[in-house]
Amino acid sequence: QKEVEQDPGPLSVPEGAIVSLNCTYSNSAFQYFMWYRQYSRKGPELLMYTYSSGNKEDGRFTAQVDKSSKYISLFIRDSQPSDSATYLCAMEYGNKLVFGAGTILRVKS
Amino acid sequence: DAGVTQSPTHLIKTRGQQVTLRCSPISGHKSVSWYQQVLGQGPQFIFQYYEKEERGRGNFPDRFSARQFPNYSSELNVNALLLGDSALYLCASSPDRANYGYTFGSGTRLTVV
Numbered sequence: 001q002k003e004v005e006q007d008p009g010p011l012s013v014p015e016g017a018i019v020s021l022n023c024t025y026s027n028s029a030f031q032y033f034m035w036y037r038q039y040s041r042k043g044p045e046l047l048m049y050t051y052s053s054g055n056k057e058d059g060r061f062t063a064q065v066d067k068s069s070k071y072i073s074l075f076i077r078d079s080q081p082s083d084s085a086t087y088l089c090a091m092e093y094g095n096k097l098v099f100g101a102g103t104i105l106r107v108k109s
Numbered sequence: 110d111a112g113v114t115q116s117p118t119h120l121i122k123t124r125g126q127q128v129t130l131r132c133s134p135i136s137g138h139k140s141v142s143w144y145q146q147v148l149g150q151g152p153q154f155i156f157q158y159y160e161k162e163e164r165g166r167g168n169f170p171d172r173f174s175a176r177q178f179p180n181y182s183s184e185l186n187v188n189a190l191l192l193g194d195s196a197l198y199l200c201a202s203s204p205d206r207a208n209y210g211y212t213f214g215s216g217t218r219l220t221v222v
Contacts, residue, residue: 008149036213043113043199043213046154089149095165096142097211099151 003027003078006100015109023089023100024071033065035074037085038102044088045047048074048102079107111135113214115200121220122190129186130217134202140164141183142211143175144199152199158183159206190221 006023013019021035031092032051035067036044048063050056050072056063086102114133122128134141140159144152154167158177177183181202187194197218201211 004151006151041215041218043201043215045213046211049210090151095206096154096159096167097144097152098154101149101151 001027002096002101004089004091004100005099007103008101010030010104012106012108013079015079015081015107017079017107019079019083019105019107021076021087021089021103021105022073023072024070025072025091026097027091027093028070030093030098033063033072034090034092034097035061035063036088036090036099037083038088039085040096044090047087048059062104076105079105081107083107113200113202113212114159115198115214116219117217118215119218119220121222123222126190127168127186127188129192130187130198130200130219132183132185132200132202133212134181134183134200135212138144138202138204138212139181140203140206141177141181142203143183143185144198144213145169146197146216147182148196155185157206164206187219192221195219195221204218 034049035047038044062075088102089100090097127135142157146152156175157165197216199216201213203210
């Protein structure tokens with residue numbers, strides 16, 4: 001069993017839709033939870049990070065962490081074609097980040 | 110300000126050869142980490158260096174080694190290349206040892222034939 005599970009998709013939605021991306025994890029020692037966006041042939045770009053359970057909002061993005069269920073989510077409101085990318089969840093553990101496999105998102109205009 | 114810079118961008122090597130990848134962190138960042146990303150998977154942790162000392166090592170064979178220089182730039186070396194080493198190698202830097210403030214470079218695409 002992988003430490004971090006993430007549905008690879010692809011997830012295809014129309015422009016303007018609300019997108020929900022999710023990860024589950026097994027290691028209760030994970031402290032920080034991050035979402036990265038990765039465009040083709042580029043490195044991951046940090047979107048948001050959270051520490052505690054609850055919600056954190058930044059513009060069209062909302063990150064949600066439920067430590068009791070070991071479940072994190074990223075919501076994207078009013079999705080745009082420019083949001084088409086691979087979204088990676090990541091969790092901090094010691095000296096490293098543990099990543100999910102990434103979800104491919106396609107927003108159609 | 111320049112972001113994290115990696116060189117070369119692309120590289121093709123033959124099995125058994127050795128390769129050196131280079132990374133320049135954001136100015137003022139003292140921590141550098143290396144990750145391997147195989148196509149279709151998330152990045153896997155290889156090394157973390159902070160203040161020129163190794164602070165963490167992932168589950169990679171001894172063929173992988175790295176170092177950090179006094180100017181905080183870093184090199185990743187891979188010896189005796191295997192086909193399975195073909196991947197995108199990512200360098201990330203942060204101001205300190207905290208992992209949640211990492212900025213990644215665009216990576217070096219290594220192909221082993």
